[in-house]
Amino acid sequence: MDRLLLGIDALAFLEEEGLPVLESSLAKHVDAAVSIASRMRFPVALKISSPNVVHKTEFGGIRLPLHSESEVREAFHELADTFLSSNPQANLEGVIVQKLGKGFELIVGTMKDEQFGPVLMVGSGGIFVEAINDTSFRLIPIEGTDAREMIEELRGCKVLKNQRTMTVDLATIESFLLQTSTLAESHPEIHEMDLNPVFVSADGIAVCDARIRMG
Amino acid sequence: MSERLEKLFCPDSVAVVGASNGFDKLGYHVMKSLIQGKYGGEIFPVNPKGEIVWGLHSYPSLRDIRGTIDLAVIVVPASLVPQVLHECGQKMVKGVVLITAGFREIEDQKGGVLETEIRNIADQYALPILGPNTFGFVNPTFEINASFTSELSLLEKGGVALVSQSGGIAHLCGFLATEQRIGFSKLIGLGNRCNVDFAEVLGYLVERDKATKVIALYLEGLDRPREMVEAAKSLRGTKPIIAYKAGKGEKSDSASRFHTGSLAGNYRIWRGAFRQAGILEVSSIEELLDTAKVLDSCPPPGGPRIAVLSSQAGPGMVASDAIEKSGLKLSHFTARTQDRINSLLPPIAMRTNPVDMGPAWYSPQDILDLFEAVLEDEGTDGIIFMAMYASANENLANEIAQYVKRVDFLGKPVVACLSAPREIWNDAITGIDKRKGFAVLPTPERSVVAMGNLWRVKLIVDNGG
Numbered sequence: 109m110d111r112l113l114l115g116i117d118a119l120a121f122l123e124e125e126g127l128p129v130l131e132s133s134l135a136k137h138v139d140a141a142v143s144i145a146s147r148m149r150f151p152v153a154l155k156i157s158s159p160n161v162v163h164k165t166e167f168g169g170i171r172l173p174l175h176s177e178s179e180v181r182e183a184f185h186e187l188a189d190t191f192l193s194s195n196p197q198a199n200l201e202g203v204i205v206q207k208l209g210k211g212f213e214l215i216v217g218t219m220k221d222e223q224f225g226p227v228l229m230v231g232s233g234g235i236f237v238e239a240i241n242d243t244s245f246r247l248i249p250i251e252g253t254d255a256r257e258m259i260e261e262l263r264g265c266k267v268l269k270n271q272r273t274m275t276v277d278l279a280t281i282e283s284f285l286l287q288t289s290t291l292a293e294s295h296p297e298i299h300e301m302d303l304n305p306v307f308v309s310a311d312g313i314a315v316c317d318a319r320i321r322m323g
Numbered sequence: 324m325s326e327r328l329e330k331l332f333c334p335d336s337v338a339v340v341g342a343s344n345g346f347d348k349l350g351y352h353v354m355k356s357l358i359q360g361k362y363g364g365e366i367f368p369v370n371p372k373g374e375i376v377w378g379l380h381s382y383p384s385l386r387d388i389r390g391t392i393d394l395a396v397i398v399v400p401a402s403l404v405p406q407v408l409h410e411c412g413q414k415m416v417k418g419v420v421l422i423t424a425g426f427r428e429i430e431d432q433k434g435g436v437l438e439t440e441i442r443n444i445a446d447q448y449a450l451p452i453l454g455p456n457t458f459g460f461v462n463p464t465f466e467i468n469a470s471f472t473s474e475l476s477l478l479e480k481g482g483v484a485l486v487s488q489s490g491g492i493a494h495l496c497g498f499l500a501t502e503q504r505i506g507f508s509k510l511i512g513l514g515n516r517c518n519v520d521f522a523e524v525l526g527y528l529v530e531r532d533k534a535t536k537v538i539a540l541y542l543e544g545l546d547r548p549r550e551m552v553e554a555a556k557s558l559r560g561t562k563p564i565i566a567y568k569a570g571k572g573e574k575s576d577s578a579s580r581f582h583t584g585s586l587a588g589n590y591r592i593w594r595g596a597f598r599q600a601g602i603l604e605v606s607s608i609e610e611l612l613d614t615a616k617v618l619d620s621c622p623p624p625g626g627p628r629i630a631v632l633s634s635q636a637g638p639g640m641v642a643s644d645a646i647e648k649s650g651l652k653l654s655h656f657t658a659r660t661q662d663r664i665n666s667l668l669p670p671i672a673m674r675t676n677p678v679d680m681g682p683a684w685y686s687p688q689d690i691l692d693l694f695e696a697v698l699e700d701e702g703t704d705g706i707i708f709m710a711m712y713a714s715a716n717e718n719l720a721n722e723i724a725q726y727v728k729r730v731d732f733l734g735k736p737v738v739a740c741l742s743a744p745r746e747i748w749n750d751a752i753t754g755i756d757k758r759k760g761f762a763v764l765p766t767p768e769r770s771v772v773a774m775g776n777l778w779r780v781k782l783i784v785d786n787g788g
Contacts, residue, residue: 215582215583217581217582217583217586218583219581219583219584219587221587221589221592223544223545223546223547223548223549223589224548224549224592224596225549227587227592227595229583229586229587231582231586237582237586238582238585238586241586243586243587243591244595245587245591245592245594245595245596246595246596246598246599247549247552247592247595247596247599250599253786254598254599257598258595261598300581300583300584301581301583302581302582302583304582319581321581
């Protein structure tokens with residue numbers, strides 16, 4: 109049977125496998141959200157966590173950036189209200205409190221192609237990801253040079269290399285792609301995986317959100 | 324594995340099953356190809372009527388032939404193929420070219436069933452089959468044309484092995500190549516790839532076929548593309564492999580709720596797989612042939628710095644525009660080189676790169692001196708050399724051909740674009756093309772694109788050596 113890992117569960121799985129993820133924690137009520145947020149240090153983001161919501165942005169299930177306890181409190185109530193008014197029957201697990209991601213957005217994914225088998229993708233992320241389709245693919249497993257070439261094939265790579273806009277160590281992305289390739293290779297039960305967005309900046313790389321289909 | 328193809332491509336004897344005297348039978352044309360292609364081994368026509376075929380005694384069946392048969396070319400109707408394959412197996416035939424069509428390529432499901440049946444028979448005897456549904460192959464090095472088109476015997480000998488999934492494209496490439504003086508080591512049609520696929524042929528061409536210097540692939544789609552990719556990857560750094568992929572339609576899995584799935588068109592994955600395998604992908608049939616020719620004829624450039632020398636300014640500008648798009652750079656001449664150029668050209672022309680050799684029009688020797696100055700330039704890795712015919716420079720191509728005869732093999736690649744009216748300069752161009760590191764291509768842009776690919780292949784080979 110297919111199983112879909114979303115949000116906090118997907119992030120926990122990735123973290124367990126050694127991939128860098130943004131610090132995230134599930135808060136079941138507003139006070140928990142506030143205390144988690146202050147412990148993490150501001151700014152943070154709040155995201156709805158429910159098996160009924162796959163596309164959080166489209167649903168309006170994200171609030172960011174939040175800079176204070178009162179903003180967190182307000183955002184928590186808004187999210188809970190929006191969710192319950194449109195899904196009275198649905199199950200709200202809580203709200204994810206997450207360290208605010210920053211930098212360039214990438215999408216990294218794996219899938220199983222009928223002919224090629226497991227395949228790795230990296231692309232420029234953000235809201236135009238489908239429209240721009242700035243992507244590069246390789247067969248899993250990849251090697252170091254493959255990772256480098258994948259990044260260089262992206263048109264968005266020019267932004268990553270621009271010293272004025274940011275200083276990203278491309279080697280950080282390379283090793284992240286190698287890790288993702290290894291993860292998919294060592295877990296043949298993973299059918300499809302979207303790590304989207306993945307934030308990359310001078311501080312490093314981290315998965316912000318993920319969806320994983322296993323079977 | 325690939326050694327089993329040795330006697331298929333270089334057979335000492337060939338049986339043609341379905342050989343015929345009737346022009347409307349493919350068995351007639353296969354016989355014509357073998358005989359007019361001056362095949363040096365023994366030919367056994369097999370025909371149930373037992374008549375004289377193409378002047379040769381024919382045999383009612385393979386069983387009736389005494390002596391060994393290396394290759395059987397089969398052109399009988401599809402329904403008779405299983406029986407013939409059993410006979411091949413029993414006769415210890417070493418390889419089969421199965422020209423017959425009507426297998427899994429047809430809509431009728433019976434075709435697919437029949438193909439499975441023949442694959443099983445082939446397995447039983449460990450019999451490699453090129454095809455079914457292939458035009459055959461031509462091996463100019465070994466002087467055998469085992470195809471149904473005798474005119475393909477006119478292919479020049481050379482270092483290019485072209486492996487095609489389509490017979491039509493193989494014909495197109497063969498005829499274009501004849502016009503462009505491209506030399507082949509093999510022209511192979513894989514057809515339905517019953518049990519001989521790209522992976523195995525690549526292994527054969529790289530490891531066993533000394534005549535092959537560069538491998539050009541035309542492919543549409545494969546059932547098991549990973550095998551081909553793995554094979555190419557393991558051969559990376561040996562002989563250059565270039566490919567043209569048709570069927571680029573971006574059919575992605577739009578039903579996928581995942582971004583990765585919906586972004587992944589089959590061709591996008593192919594592109595990545597080619598790069599991963601160290602195969603240089605090209606974007607047209609022309610580029611496939613141009614690149615193959617340059618790889619076969621020119622030494623690899625030591626870097627991307629290219630000089631453009633043109634007898635007329637316009638072609639030089641067009642080439643210069645194409646340089647950067649192709650991943651190359653216009654070279655900067657050293658002071659010494661620039662002095663030599665300046666001494667040969669008055670300051671009325673462009674003397675830095677691109678060099679307008681126009682003022683030297685009437686003096687082939689000055690043009691050759693300019694060429695040599697740039698060839699020896701330390702800041703230059705390769706040359707695009709262009710001369711368009713004009714009545715006043717009629718003698719130029721001959722002088723260049725004489726020069727080519729005199730010099731040693733060049734250490735740098737020179738792609739030359741020499742254009743002239745039909746019949747004029749033909750002999751001279753033949754004396755220049757593919758010699759000593761020169762390759763001649765029809766236009767400035769195509770010359771530059773091919774030079775760019777020569778550089779990219781160098782990078783691929785160096786990375787994977």
